[in-house]
Amino acid sequence: MSCKNIVILGSTGSIGINTLKVVERYPDKFKVVGLTAYNNFKLLEKQAKIFQPTHIGVSDKGIEYLKKNINTRKTKILSVKEDLESIVTLKNVDVVVIAMRGAGALGPFLAAVRSGKIVAPANKEALVMAGDIIMEEARAYGATIIPIDSEQSAIFQCLNGQKRSELKKVFLTASGGALLNVPKSRFNRLTVKQILSHPRWKMGKKITVDSATMMNKGFEVIEAQKLFNLKTNEIDVLIHPEAIIHSMVEYIDGSIIAQLGITDMRLPIQYALTYPNRLDSGLKSMNFVELKQLTFQKPDFKKFPSLELAFYALKKGGSLPCVLNAADEVAVEAFLEGDLQFNSIYEAVTKVVTQHKIVNSPGIKQIFDADIWAREETRKVMSQL
């Protein structure tokens, strides 16, 4: 495997930090050329000193700070708001890891795809908003998309070497989030802190709340449909609390190929960086005897209506998944600020989704318009709850 030049958008979040751990293990195989972060510029400074990228992107506040603390002859300091696209399209970049969260990833994602890069997204928002456009552009420009999200990485691996025409069904597994065994009657009394304690994965706040509502799984359903060109009825969500099987694909003969592994994000991250090869990860092997059993349940759509709402948005299509994403982002933010009750996240999002006039086969401008509309509408809806 020749050395790959890597850009990490969102290097100070949990995916970014884990990506750098993978890179650190193989300094002769990966070279970091770009790092970006928003406000965690002290950690970005540390990372920049260790990995010596030629370009970093940060918020305006961070630019001032880093200009004083970093050798600017070696590292160009750019704006995270304006320059992400120029960083990901640098000529020598091979792999773009999209570890930042939010709708802001869509622009740089498309730019990376249009310059034919290998794109490794952990970000869900861009694919939920504009998955059809991204996949079409990836085909047109010869870009390779290798997902980092554990479920999507699992599906990607289960599809390797198989014929798409022989696929019967994808089982997207879900740990069930923090509320799997909590009665719904208690949901509104839970504190933000309780919601944020995910039993299996340590992740950012927004995605942990989305795991609790199961909207995260809903986004993954949409994402999987786009990434692997599936029909909606080819995707089944399966609750699997141990989170050992990261997803499975069933073929027409009844054979099921599953991808299993310990719950450590370094595995799917490393796979995306080394594909089509594999390297020793240094992580411990799974101990099946200790594990004893793997269990499964049907998802409870009544308890977690957000999951059903995501299926609805996917079926209706057009600009609706984008609206779902934007409304959820605004509502979850309000919940995290203490301005919205937990159950009202769904209430607000579902109102906005039903009020939206769907634009079919939207172009990128219409996607951004729908995104702006949904954010404003969600704020209005929330003020009336």
Ligand code: MG
């Ligand atoms: Mg996931």
